[in-house]
Amino acid sequence: MYGFVFAGVCTLVRVRTEEKKREIVDVAAELFHEHGFERTSMSMIAERLGGSKATLYGYFQSKEQLLAAVLLYDVTDEADRLMNEFLSSGDLRDGLIKLGIAYMTRRLSPVPIANVRMVATQPADSPVGKEFFERVLGPAWDRLARRFALMMDEGLLKRADPWVVAMHWKGLNEWDMFEKRLLGAIDGPDPELLKKSSTLAAEAFLQLYGTDESRAGGSGS
Incomplete structure (x- = not known):
């Protein structure tokens, strides 16, 4: 029983993690196309996402x-x-x-x-x-x-x-x-x-x- 619940929680976490990664990628793509890669900063991406740079770096290191x-x-x-x-x-x-x-x-x-x-x-x-x-x-x-x-x-x-x-x-x-x-x-x-x-x-x-x-x-x- 506990194993089943644990597996379900892990699956949910993976789904939410993937959804968050996709959200970050979509926002980054928008900014890259609006401002160019060089002029887009991680701070700009975090600001549009409404989160912190620390959270962003938790998904993507650079x-x-x-x-x-x-x-x-x-x-x-x-x-x-x-x-x-x-x-x-x-x-x-x-x-x-x-x-x-x-x-x-x-x-x-x-x-x-x-x-x-x-x-x-x-x-x-x-x-x-x-x-x-x-x-x-x-x-x-x-x-x-x-x-x-x-x-x-x-x-x-x-x-x-x-x-x-x-x-x-x-x-x-x-x-x-x-x-x-x-x-x-x-x-x-x-x-x-x-x-x-x-x-x-x-x-x-x-x-x-x-x-x-x-x-x-x-x-x-």
Whole structure:
């Protein structure tokens, strides 16, 4: 009986701790985007949260650690949404087009662009960029690579290195749009251009890696 109650209390504490961490991350993300990473202090974050710096440091030991959490939540949540978008289609070509549009719409949106800029402006000896790729971006792309590997097992894609396949898909969809957006040469995603680019990317991808079954409209789920 006591063990059951103790386990229940521990679960509640973990849930509340995670909720508080998410609240801190959301507030930090707002301030980073409003003022920039360098101009945002832990004091500003604590003030907006309505708590003390001591409480804030109890969850995150540094502003860099908090930035890493902001990036982790943002990319992980988006990766989940994009994968659900992909798997909701019964046709591989249609699923690839929807995934491409969703990915690039998000990729070119203000928050992801601001996040990349924050990471890119860290000092050369900062571990933030390396950790961002190893803990966040790499695992997100690996998830897509694993999905492509399953499609190879199902006979929907030709056998190839799943990571290379995922990177080819990424390149086919991005064109030069990400660089233009990052450098301010374009203001944001153009729906018509994204529809065109994602359709062409899906068709080129299936020419490279598709099988007779997938080109004929095989399932992508």
